[in-house]
Amino acid sequence: MTLKIILTIAWRNIWRHPARSSVLLGAIAIGLWAGIFTVATMNGMLKQRFDYLIENEVSHIQIHHPNFLQDRHPSETINNSELLTRWLDQQDEIKSFSARVLIHGILQSTVKASGVRVRGIQRDQEIKTTSFYQNIIHGDYFETDLRNPILIGEKLAHDNRIELGHRIVLTFEDVESNLVSSSFHVAGIFRSASTDFDSSNVFVSRDDLSGLLGTKHDFHEFAIRLNHLDNFEQMASRIQERFPAYEVRTWRQVSPELSTLIDLGGVMLYVVTFIIMLALAFGILNTMLMALFERTREITVLLSVGMSRPRVFSMMLIESCILTLVGSMIGMLSAFFTIRFLGPRGRNFEVFAEGIAQLGWDHKVYPFLSFTEYASILAIVIIVSLFASLYPAYRAMRL
Numbered sequence: 001m002t003l004k005i006i007l008t009i010a011w012r013n014i015w016r017h018p019a020r021s022s023v024l025l026g027a028i029a030i031g032l033w034a035g036i037f038t039v040a041t042m043n044g045m046l047k048q049r050f051d052y053l054i055e056n057e058v059s060h061i062q063i064h065h066p067n068f069l070q071d072r073h074p075s076e077t078i079n080n081s082e083l084l085t086r087w088l089d090q091q092d093e094i095k096s097f098s099a100r101v102l103i104h105g106i107l108q109s110t111v112k113a114s115g116v117r118v119r120g121i122q123r124d125q126e127i128k129t130t131s132f133y134q135n136i137i138h139g140d141y142f143e144t145d146l147r148n149p150i151l152i153g154e155k156l157a158h159d160n161r162i163e164l165g166h167r168i169v170l171t172f173e174d175v176e177s178n179l180v181s182s183s184f185h186v187a188g189i190f191r192s193a194s195t196d197f198d199s200s201n202v203f204v205s206r207d208d209l210s211g212l213l214g215t216k217h218d219f220h221e222f223a224i225r226l227n228h229l230d231n232f233e234q235m236a237s238r239i240q241e242r243f244p245a246y247e248v249r250t251w252r253q254v255s256p257e258l259s260t261l262i263d264l265g266g267v268m269l270y271v272v273t274f275i276i277m278l279a280l281a282f283g284i285l286n287t288m289l290m291a292l293f294e295r296t297r298e299i300t301v302l303l304s305v306g307m308s309r310p311r312v313f314s315m316m317l318i319e320s321c322i323l324t325l326v327g328s329m330i331g332m333l334s335a336f337f338t339i340r341f342l343g344p345r346g347r348n349f350e351v352f353a354e355g356i357a358q359l360g361w362d363h364k365v366y367p368f369l370s371f372t373e374y375a376s377i378l379a380i381v382i383i384v385s386l387f388a389s390l391y392p393a394y395r396a397m398r399l
Contacts (some may be wrong), residue, residue, distance in 0.1 A: 006311060010318040013295070021323065026285050028280050028327025029334065035276040036377060039269050040367035041347060046265040054194050054256055056133045058251045059223035060232045062238065066247045068220055068356070075101055075175040084222065087242065092125060093235055096128035099219040101209045107152075107202065109160040115157070116202050117200075118170060118211030127227050139164050139188030148186035148208050153198025157189050159288045164189065170202075175214045182212050243336030269373055273380045281388035288320055288392035295329035299396055304399060313397040321382070321388030328381045332374065339367050393399035 014021050054060065063084070065076040078084065081099060088097050101120030122144045127133055133141040142149055150170075152162060162168060164186055171181045178298040184204060192198055210216065226232055232250050245356050252259040292299075299312060347366040 006315050007318060010315050010322060013315075014319055014322060020287060020290070024283055024323055025330065026110070026249055026329040028324060029331035031276045031280050032273075032328055032331030032377075033334045033338070035272050036374075037338055037367065039272050039373070040335070040339045040369040041365055042265060042268055043369060043373075044347070044365040044367040046261055047061070047368070050258060050262060053255060054225075054251060054285075056135070056192065056263075057287065058196075058255050058258070060226045060251055061231065061236050061239065062249050062251075062254050063182055063222040063224070063225040063243075064220065064247045064249070069247070072102070072104060073177075074173055074213050074215065074220075076214050077175075077220055079218060081217060081219055081222075086248070088222070088224065091235075092226070092233055093226055095225045096224055097224045098122065098125040098129040099206070100126050100221045100223065101206050101213065101215060102220040103172045103213065104151060104211070105170050107160070108169040108171065109162055109166075111160045114156065114160060114199075116170075116200055118172065118209065119201065119203050120206040121203055121300075122206045129198070130225055132192075135190040135192050136188045137191045139275075140187070140203060141188060142390065144187040146185040147206060148182065150184035151188040151190055151203040152186060153201060154191040155195045155199040156202070159199065162186055163236065169391070170204075172213075174212065183226055203347060228348060254329050269376065273377050274384070276313040277384040279382055281384050284320055284324060284385060284388040285391065288316065288389055289395070292316070292392050292396050309397045313393045316393035316396045317386065318388050320392070324381060324385035324388075328378065332377070335369075336374075339369055342366075343368050 063078060065078055067073075068076040085099070098121065103118045104119075105116055105118045107116045127141075136151070137154065139151075141151070146165075150168065152168075157163070162167075166186045167183050168186065169183050171179060174180045179302055190198065190203075206219075224235075226235060236248050236250045240246070298399055302312065304310070343366055346366045350365050
């Protein structure tokens with residue numbers, strides 16, 4: 001008996017009970033569509049979080065004084081920063097870098113005092129290195145004639161009842177551990193993806209802060225952006241080898257939680273797909289066993305007229321594979337067009353915007369799935385369907 005005949009018999013057997021087969025096809029299609037779209041949404045959230053942290057906070061590589069991240073004392077600066085700056089300017093792999101002054105201080109308004117992290121930045125360097133300037137919602141990004149301009153988060157401004165042009169006071173330690181207080185004028189208000197970040201960070205001019213601290217031309221941090229993400233480990237090793245007195249850390253070391261999220265993102269594709277297909281496998285198993293019990297006489301007749309047991313086994317496997325593949329293709333195509341439609345437009349979770357912002361996520365997500373991930377899902381579907389049909393096919397062969 002040829003393969004064509006086996007395929008014909010298998011196809012007719014599937015549609016002998018169209019209602020039952022249609023329900024199974026629908027379950028496979030809907031389940032797979034939901035799984036793929038969930039994974040695509042997770043991919044969009046992870047990419048969004050990664051891009052935000054790299055472009056706004058972490059960068060690809062950071063350089064500090066070896067003890068700065070433990071103590072964060074203002075005196076622990078990067079010495080001979082001019083030599084480091086010249087060397088970084090000569091590296092073709094580096095897209096841009098920004099030298100920063102970082103301290104902890106207290107912000108005093110007419111309402112209350114709040115603990116903040118003060119970041120002294122140089123406007124032109126920061127625009128090339130980060131996209132944080134795009135978060136300004138009121139005022140401007142240090143384009144002002146105000147004395148000692150400062151940028152504050154929307155949440156911090158709301159809690160302290162601060163508006164543009166208001167005067168606030170920052171108090172912090174200088175390099176000699178003396179308390180320094182200075183007045184600043186609000187030049188801009190920003191809103192990032194994280195309300196926690198907005199309530200605890202302020203930005204001032206690097207020159208203004210350096211003058212108050214007494215750090216002159218030394219800085220606490222160099223944030224580096226590369227032209228290609230794949231080279232961050234090699235570049236960090238080169239910088240560490242060239243400047244062994246500094247502590248050079250990649251984005252994975254600076255933000256371990258981001259590194260864990262990225263690693264888990266690749267695993268979740270297989271976990272979610274496998275769980276969905278495992279649940280559907282019981283439906284496939286149940287359908288094939290029911291079909292087997294209803295066709296006991298038919299299969300014994302086929303065996304009696306000369307059909308070999310391996311071909312009976314193959315026929316049952318083919319029926320299961322056809323059901324699964326047809327349902328899977330419907331589900332994958334539906335997911336593909338859904339992702340293609342929502343990918344550029346985004347999926348809006350505005351209902352949960354406030355709660356998501358507390359975690360540092362944006363409420364609008366742009367789902368996506370790569371061709372490799374589609375292929376991986378299809379492979380999982382085929383493997384699970386084959387395993388689910390082995391027992392019914394074995395029972396049919398043993399009749």
